[in-house]
Amino acid sequence: xxxxxxxxxxxxxxxxxxxxxxxxxxxxxxxxxxxxxxxxxxxxxxxxxxxxxxxxxxxxxxxxxxxxxxxxxxxxxxxxxxxxxxxxxxxxxxxxxxxxxxxxxxxxxxxxxxxxxxxxxxxxxxxxxxxxxxxxxxxxxxxxxxxxxxxxxxxxxxxxxxxxxxxxxxxxxxxxxxxxxxxxxxxxxxxxxxxxxxxxxxxxxxxxxxxxxxxxxxxxxxxxxxxxxxxxxxxxxxxxxx
Amino acid sequence: xxxxxxxxxxxxxxxxxxxxxxxxxxxxxxxxxxxxxxxxxxxxxxxxxxxxxxxxxxxxxxxxxxxxxxxxxxxxxxxxxxxxxxxxxxxxxxxxxxxxxxxxxxxxxx
Numbered sequence: 001x002x003x004x005x006x007x008x009x010x011x012x013x014x015x016x017x018x019x020x021x022x023x024x025x026x027x028x029x030x031x032x033x034x035x036x037x038x039x040x041x042x043x044x045x046x047x048x049x050x051x052x053x054x055x056x057x058x059x060x061x062x063x064x065x066x067x068x069x070x071x072x073x074x075x076x077x078x079x080x081x082x083x084x085x086x087x088x089x090x091x092x093x094x095x096x097x098x099x100x101x102x103x104x105x106x107x108x109x110x111x112x113x114x115x116x117x118x119x120x121x122x123x124x125x126x127x128x129x130x131x132x133x134x135x136x137x138x139x140x141x142x143x144x145x146x147x148x149x150x151x152x153x154x155x156x157x158x159x160x161x162x163x164x165x166x167x168x169x170x171x172x173x174x175x176x177x178x179x180x181x182x183x184x185x186x187x188x189x190x191x192x193x194x195x196x197x198x199x200x201x202x203x204x205x206x207x208x209x210x211x212x213x214x215x216x217x218x219x220x221x222x223x224x225x226x227x228x229x230x231x232x233x234x235x236x237x238x239x240x241x242x
Numbered sequence: 243x244x245x246x247x248x249x250x251x252x253x254x255x256x257x258x259x260x261x262x263x264x265x266x267x268x269x270x271x272x273x274x275x276x277x278x279x280x281x282x283x284x285x286x287x288x289x290x291x292x293x294x295x296x297x298x299x300x301x302x303x304x305x306x307x308x309x310x311x312x313x314x315x316x317x318x319x320x321x322x323x324x325x326x327x328x329x330x331x332x333x334x335x336x337x338x339x340x341x342x343x344x345x346x347x348x349x350x351x352x
Contacts, residue, residue: 013348013349013350013351016290016348016349017349019289019290019292020289020290020349023289023294029296031296031297031299031300032244032245032296034296034300035245035248035296035299035300035303036244036245036248037248038245038248038278038300038304039245039246039248039249039252039282040248040251040252040255041252042249042252042275042278042279042282043248043249043250043252043253043254043255043256044252044253044255044256045252045256045271045274045275045278046252046253046256046275046279047253047255047256047257047261048261048263048271049263049271049272049275051256051260051261063269063318063323063324064318065321065323066324
């Protein structure tokens with residue numbers, strides 16, 4: 001390794017070229033033959049190494065530690081999947097065996113819960129009743145409904161003296177002459193919003209600064225919020241034809 | 243001249259024979275090749291310096307290859323094989339660049 005450790009002073013390029021040409025002359029000594037053999041081996045090994053790299057896949061060149069960590073990953077993944085299989089199999093056995101009607105009851109429970117959300121089932125329960133009189137615009141009502149939804153109301157109904165309208169995901173609001181239109185039904189003020197949900201959350205939601213009370217109050221109207229233990233959201237929307 | 247032909251013969255042999263590198267040799271072969279290239283460039287430089295000695299070249303060639311493989315083997319045993327290979331390749335490549343720069347200065351005066 002130490003054959004060019006002593007740098008020489010620079011010589012002329014012509015001299016260097018002369019040395020190069022002189023070294024190209026065929027010589028036959030034992031070390032020359034040895035050097036030739038080394039060069040043959042070098043060419044062969046370089047070609048083999050290049051071919052080996054291009055031909056082998058990632059795994060073949062990976063080191064032992066890399067392979068071990070790969071194997072670890074696979075084992076962990078297998079354990080996760082195995083536990084998921086166990087969970088799903090036990091769920092399957094619960095549904096198949098035991099109470100014959102368990103699956104049916106579960107499906108019915110889900111259908112009821114979804115029906116409440118979709119507005120196809122009447123709902124009774126604790127909640128708040130909000131009476132609004134005076135000037136009410138559709139955007140104010142929409143804001144109030146959004147606020148009630150955010151506060152966790154499960155069912156909402158808007159009614160005037162004669163009509164009830166259930167508020168669902170695709171309900172719409174518009175202004176009309178004597179009040180607001182909800183999903184095509186014209187309602188006259190004063191109107192009442194009935195919302196089933198947690199009273200302790202719904203009541204503050206209506207009273208927050210800039211909320212329903214402030215907006216309606218600024219327009220000269222009044223808002224009366226009364227919690228109830230057994231409110232009834234009785235109107236339903238028809239099931240859409242599927 | 244004859245060694246250059248030898249190099250060509252080696253490459254042709256490799257292309258024709260399609261050698262399969264044995265698994266135990268796979269981590270060491272690329273390092274050994276780079277180490278040998280370092281020796282070759284060093285020899286080329288010393289030819290231009292006028293201090294070339296064929297006996298020293300043979301010994302440095304073999305010792306370069308052996309030491310490089312040994313370092314990588316040691317790294318594998320210590321569990322830092324890939325880092326050690328990278329380190330050896332970096333050092334050898336730096337030496338090759340230095341030698342090529344010297345050769346360039348000799349031949350082109352630039």
